[in-house]
Amino acid sequence: xxxxxxxxxxxxxxxxxxxxxxxxxxxxxxxxxxxxxxxxxxxxxxxxxxxxxxxxxxxxxxxxxxxxxxxxxxxxxxxxxxxxxxxxxxxxxxxxxxxxxxxxxxxxxxxxxxxxxxxxxxxxxxxxxxxxxxxxxxxxxxxxxxxxxxxxxxxxxxxxxxxxxxxxxxxxxxxxxxxxxxxxxxxxxxxxxxxxxxxxxxxxxxxxxxxxxxxxxxxxxxxxxxxxxxxxxxxxxxxxxx
Amino acid sequence: xxxxxxxxxxxxxxxxxxxxxxxxxxxxxxxxxxxxxxxxxxxxxxxxxxxxxxxxxxxxxxxxxxxxxxxxxxxxxxxxxxxxxxxxxxxxxxxxxxxxxxxxxxxxxxxxxxxxxxxxxxxxxxxxxxxxxxxxxxxxxxxxxxxxxxxxxxxxxxxxxxxxxxxxxxxxxxxxxxxxxxxxxxxxxxxxxxxxxxxxxxxxxxxxxxxxxxxxxxxxxxxxxxxxxxxxxxxxxxxxxx
DNA sequence: ATGGATGATTGACCCAGATCAAGGTTGCCC
DNA sequence: GGGCAACCTTGATCTGGGTCAATCATCCAT
Numbered sequence: 181x182x183x184x185x186x187x188x189x190x191x192x193x194x195x196x197x198x199x200x201x202x203x204x205x206x207x208x209x210x211x212x213x214x215x216x217x218x219x220x221x222x223x224x225x226x227x228x229x230x231x232x233x234x235x236x237x238x239x240x241x242x243x244x245x246x247x248x249x250x251x252x253x254x255x256x257x258x259x260x261x262x263x264x265x266x267x268x269x270x271x272x273x274x275x276x277x278x279x280x281x282x283x284x285x286x287x288x289x290x291x292x293x294x295x296x297x298x299x300x301x302x303x304x305x306x307x308x309x310x311x312x313x314x315x316x317x318x319x320x321x322x323x324x325x326x327x328x329x330x331x332x333x334x335x336x337x338x339x340x341x342x343x344x345x346x347x348x349x350x351x352x353x354x355x356x357x358x359x360x361x362x363x364x365x366x367x368x369x370x371x372x373x374x375x376x377x378x379x380x381x382x383x384x385x386x387x388x389x390x391x392x393x394x395x396x397x398x399x400x401x402x403x404x405x406x407x408x409x410x411x412x413x414x415x416x417x418x419x420x421x422x
Numbered sequence: 423x424x425x426x427x428x429x430x431x432x433x434x435x436x437x438x439x440x441x442x443x444x445x446x447x448x449x450x451x452x453x454x455x456x457x458x459x460x461x462x463x464x465x466x467x468x469x470x471x472x473x474x475x476x477x478x479x480x481x482x483x484x485x486x487x488x489x490x491x492x493x494x495x496x497x498x499x500x501x502x503x504x505x506x507x508x509x510x511x512x513x514x515x516x517x518x519x520x521x522x523x524x525x526x527x528x529x530x531x532x533x534x535x536x537x538x539x540x541x542x543x544x545x546x547x548x549x550x551x552x553x554x555x556x557x558x559x560x561x562x563x564x565x566x567x568x569x570x571x572x573x574x575x576x577x578x579x580x581x582x583x584x585x586x587x588x589x590x591x592x593x594x595x596x597x598x599x600x601x602x603x604x605x606x607x608x609x610x611x612x613x614x615x616x617x618x619x620x621x622x623x624x625x626x627x628x629x630x631x632x633x634x635x636x637x638x639x640x641x642x643x644x645x646x647x648x649x650x651x652x653x654x655x656x657x658x659x660x661x662x663x664x
Numbered sequence: 665a666t667g668g669a670t671g672a673t674t675g676a677c678c679c680a681g682a683t684c685a686a687g688g689t690t691g692c693c694c
Numbered sequence: 695g696g697g698c699a700a701c702c703t704t705g706a707t708c709t710g711g712g713t714c715a716a717t718c719a720t721c722c723a724t
Contacts, residue, residue: 250569252655258572260565271558278562305547312554315561316513320520322564323502327492329571330500330615334681365702373572378681380703397690397702413494576711607672620711622673639672639720 212300216293222246222283229269229281238270238298239291245284245362249370258329259371261322262362270294272301272311284363329373332413337372338382339411342392346402357401386411454542458535464488464525471511471523480512480540481533487526487604491612500571501613503564512536514543514553526605571615574655579614580624581653584634588644599643628653 219242222228228246229235246263260279263269269281269289301308328340349359361368365376372379386392391407394400402408409416461484464470470488471477488505502521505511511523511531543550570582591601603610607618614621628634633649636642644650651658 248565250565252569252573253657254655256573258569260568273555273558279565302547302551305544305550308547308554309544309550312550312557313515315554315557316515319557319561319564322561322568323490323492323521326502326564326568326571327494327500329568331494331498364700375682376702377683377704381681384703413496415495617712618672619674619713623711626673 212296213292216296218291220289220291222287222289224283224285224287226283227280228283228287228289229277231278231280232276234275235270235277235294237291238268238272238294239289240268241265242288242290244287246287247282247284247367247371248279249282250279257370258373259367260325261318262371268311268314271315272298272308284367334372334374334378334382335385335411336413337374338379338386339408340414341368341372342386342400342402343408343412346405346408358395359400359402361398361400454538455534458538460533462531462533464529464531466525466527466529468525469522470525470529470531471519473520473522474518476517477512477519477536479533480510480514480536481531482510483507484530484532486529488529489524489526489609489613490521491524492521499612500615501609502567503560504613510553510556513557514540514550526609576614576616576620576624577627577653578655579616580621580628581650582656583610583614584628584642584644585650585654588647588650600637601642601644603640603642 220239231250241263242265244265246267246269247259248261248263249257249259251257262284263281270277275294301311328337332340345359345361363371365379368374369376369379383392383394386408387394389407391404391411392400392402462481473492483505484507486507488509488511489501490503490505491499491501493499504526505523512519517536543553570579574582587601587603605613607621610616611618611621616624625634625636628650629636631649633646633653634642634644
């Protein structure tokens with residue numbers, strides 16, 4: 181989800197490295213925010229916010245990956261989104277988060293006090309416009325994921341996940357054929373609505389089929405991209421409307 | 423999803439019955455839109471827009487229910503949302519829809535030409551603000567649904583669905599104990615990521631358990647709300663943060 | 665009323681993926 | 695390096711929900 185931005189999108193003009201905020205920032209606007217800005221880091225595995233917690237801060241991910249998830253009473257957990265650099269935690273107009281936010285890797289957040297930030301969103305049309313666009317993009321991504329969760333087979337889920345990782349890695353700068361799974365098997369399972377055993381088995385199958393090769397448990401290369409895309413169950417265009 | 427608004431929320435001040443647009447409308451702003459406004463109706467079952475279609479209009483539902491869904495090549499279909507009165511079809515900043523939009527019941531749409539509408543969204547902060555809020559609400563609802571699709575059992579899915587219908591019906595005005603399923607068994611199946619047989623079986627089970635009673639295939643009353651809520655698998659508060 | 669279409673229910677059976685269980689890897693700390 | 699803890703893989707078995715198929719109900723149109 182939300183594989184929309186990453187650090188590269190940061191604006192170099194000011195210390196807030198987010199295009200969402202900086203796109204058309206001027207010194208005056210920034211000054212307001214600067215006053216309440218702070219950075220925090222979380223270690224991998226730590227919970228950043230619990231579902232229902234009141235948010236004192238509005239933050240955005242600077243470095244690392246966080247997850248949004250919900251756990252049912254009996255422990256079943258479903259991840260509902262990944263937060264990558266430049267994604268926000270918190271939403272204007274709401275004091276609480278509806279999901280648990282957890283650091284998947286070590287995470288650095290850049291945070292602002294909620295009130296002044298919300299005021300800024302109110303006052304700056306381009307900012308609220310930007311938040312709206314981000315929300316709509318996330319909404320599309322979430323719906324796309326609903327199709328995966330509701331209708332895809334285990335193999336298709338795994339293929340879609342791998343393909344997503346690969347697509348995200350393939351940026352103009354480096355076409356490194358080596359990719360890294362940012363999640364543990366358990367996290368992948370919770371992301372795809374599967375168990376770790378099924379995740380493990382399906383990865384082994386794709387390995388046996390010669391589609392991917394693992395150098396260690398996290399790093400892999402794609403041997404047959406066409407076969408991978410074919411296994412996703414999506415249309416040829418990969419689910420993206422041209 | 424998006425059980426957020428209904429006709430009652432309409433603003434009586436102008437013919438565009440949507441609070442999103444009308445909340446702080448003045449005659450001047452409205453005049454712009456009025457010029458390009460038109461109404462269309464679709465019969466139950468008709469497709470309103472196909473995935474990928476270029477949207478000439480930006481529309482909102484006035485009457486009836488429409489669905490957003492995606493169908494995989496081999497026919498597996500997943501519904502990703504329901505559009506109720508006052509929900510929008512189309513999104514500012516995008517020319518196409520990512521999902522098929524289908525009339526579930528007979529549907530009346532109120533539509534505007536896309537260009538002028540988008541300009542209006544750009545120009546009126548309160549409107550873009552409103553669209554942002556709607557997008558964020560839908561996003562929460564979509565994520566909630568992801569938990570259902572990824573982790574809930576058939577019984578829990580059915581219970582959650584029924585409970586949602588009941589919650590939506592329970593408005594201040596009338597606490598009628600009789601409710602109506604707005605969807606066919608097949609549509610319910612596609613909404614919940616199940617087959618029609620499983621939907622039918624689970625409904626029969628809940629009937630047998632004395633939780634609900636059907637008068638015909640669409641109308642029912644709840645005999646044991648507590649048991650129903652218990653069967654959803656959600657926390658006691660019904661998934662809504664207080 | 666009759667025939668036919670559409671939609672819903674119910675039963676019998678099957679299989680993908682969950683569950684249970686036993687090792688295997690990797691990495692870290694003493 | 696040895697021991698321990700996470701994490702991952704693989705096998706055996708079970709089961710929830712899918713698949714296939716038959717029957718029933720409801721609603722029209724003739």
